[in-house]
Amino acid sequence: MFKAVKTQLSYVKRALSNICIVGAGPAGFYAAQHLAKKVQETQIDIIEKLPVPFGLVRYGVAPDHPEVKNVINTFTKTAQLPNVNFYGNIELGKDVSLQELRQFYNIVLLTYGADKNRSLNIPGEHLTNVIPARQIVGWYNGLPENKNLKINLDVETAAIIGQGNVAVDVARILLTPIEELQKTDITHFSLERISQSKLKKVYLIGRRGPLQAAYTIKELREMLKLKDCVTVWRTKDFDNIGNDIIEKLPRPKKRIAELMLKSVKEQENLEQAKVFSPVFFRSPVNILGENCVNQLELAVNVLKGEDISSQASSMTEEKELIDCELVISSIGYKSHSVDLSLPFDDKKGIIQNTKGKVDVGLYTSGWLGTGPVGVILTTMSNAFGVAENIIEDIPKDNLFNTEKPGFSGLNAILKEKNIQIVDWTGWEKIDKYEIAQGEKTGKPREKVVDIKVMLEIAFS
C-alpha cells in the first residue's frame, strides 16, 4: 500500500534531474531501461542522430534474422515509459556540442556506437568493387548514407576479408536464394540487384586458423544448411587439428571445431551449387586490377604461440593469388570522437573509460566503450553494468545536486538552428508507413531510406 502511494507520487512530482543518452541503439535502450527502473524522479532523454530509433538492431542485424529484432518490443516499452523520451534527428557534435549537453543534463551517457570501418591499408584498396562490408550491410538494411552504394554483382567470385559474423552475414545474404530474401525487410533496390547477381563463389578469408575464427556456431551452421550452396573447406587447413587438441578445448570452441571437422569430412563439390569457401592462414597484401579489382594477393601465414586462443599469425614469404572481381573488407568497426575533450583511443577506436565512466557525470556504454565485439547479450550486460555504476556514482559524485534544465535547454538551441525533432509519435508514423509499404509486396516492412522523406512522414 505504502509502496503504491510512493510510486504514484514520483510521477506527480516534476522530474528534478535529467539524464541524456546519446544513441538509440541496444546499449542506449538497455541503459535507459535499467536507469528508468532504478532511479526515481529523473527524466531520461534518448537522443539519436537519425530520425528513427534502434541503431544496429534496425541497420546491422541481417534481414533474414527477424527473430533477433524482437528486442525492439522491449525497447518500445522503455521508450513509452512516462519518464523516458526519444528525440530523433539530433546529431551530437553538429547540432549540439558535448559541452552544451553536459550543461543541460546532470548525466550524459554516450552510446553512439562504432560507425566507421577499419581499412585494410594495402595497395589497391581504392579500386572499383573493393567495398567495406559495413557499407554493404547498410545498403541492404536501408541505412540512408548507403542507399546509393556502387556495387557490381555481375561477377562470379567475391572475396570477403575477415571471418566475423558480419563477414558471414554478408556472404549469406549474397548467396541466399532470392525467393528467401524476398520475404524479409531487405531494401527493394538491393533485392533487385542481388536477384541479377552472377555470383557463384564467395571466399571468407582469415589470417589465423579454424580454431581462432571469429564467427559463432549459429552463423556457421546456417551457412552449412544454406539452400543451393555448398561449403568447401581446404582440407589442409585442418591438418594440425587432431582429437587431442579438440578434447582440451572449452565447450563452445570444441563444438564449433567438431562442426567444422564434420563438414570437412562430408564435403562434396556439387557442380550446380554456389560455393562458400572459408580460407585460413592468409593475410591480404595487395589488391590487383586496372580500374576494377580482378585478383587478390594473399600472404601465407603460420601461427605462433602456445595457447590456442591467443596464437598470433605471422606472415611467411610464400604468396597465393586468387581471382575475384569483388573484394569486401570486414575487419572490424571503430568509433569516432564527437568532441576534442573526449579521451579517445584512436588505435582501439573507443572512448577510454573505467567501467563506463569517462569523467564526472559523463559515461559511455556499448561498442563506443568496449569496442565492436559480442552479441546483443554482451551489449545488454555492459549497458546494465554501466547503468548500475552510474546509480552508485549519483550520491558519490553529487550528480543530482545541481538543478539543470534538461530537454528545455536543448530544445531552445535546436529551435534556434531550425532542427526538426522527431519524437516517438513521429517514429510511430514512420513505422506504420514502412509496414504498409512492405505489405504491398509481401514483405514485413519496406524501410524509408531518405531522411527527408522520413521527416515528411513524421511531421505529416
Next chain:
Amino acid sequence: MALNVLRQTVKVKNLLFKTISFRYASGVQPLGQPELNKKEIDITFVKANGSRIKTKGKIGDSLLDVVVNNNIDLEGFGACEGTLTCSTCHLIFPKEIFDILPSKASDEELDMLDLAYELSDTSRLGCQIILTENLDGLEVTVPATINDARS
C-alpha cells in the same frame, strides 16, 4: 508425468482409430482445454544475489512463459522472445533435475548456450523447458546478467 502418458495414449489411439475417431471425441476433448491446463506447479527462481522468487507455472508452459506471465523481475530475460536467437533466458538446473528434463537440448539451443555467461554442464534455455508435473517444486538458478562493464 501421468498426464503426459495419458496424452500420448490418446494420441496413439487417435492414430489407430482414425476412421472411428468420433467415438473418442468426448474423451479427447478435455485435453488441452482449460480444465486440465489449470494444473499449476511451484517454481522458485534463485537470482545471482541470492534472492528467491517463488511463483507458479502452468503445465505445458515454458519457463520463459512463467517469467513473462507472472511479471517476474529478471531484467533482460527472454530478449528474443523464445525464438532461439539469444541466450538471455539462460538457467542453471540442479543436476538431478537436469537429468530428468522432458527434452534434451537441440544443437540450436546448445549453439546459443555457448554464448552465455557462466555456462555450466546443467545449463538450459528457459524458453525450451516445458513444464511437466514432475518438475513441481523446481528451484532454478538465474545467472547474473550484469557482468564486468569492461567487456
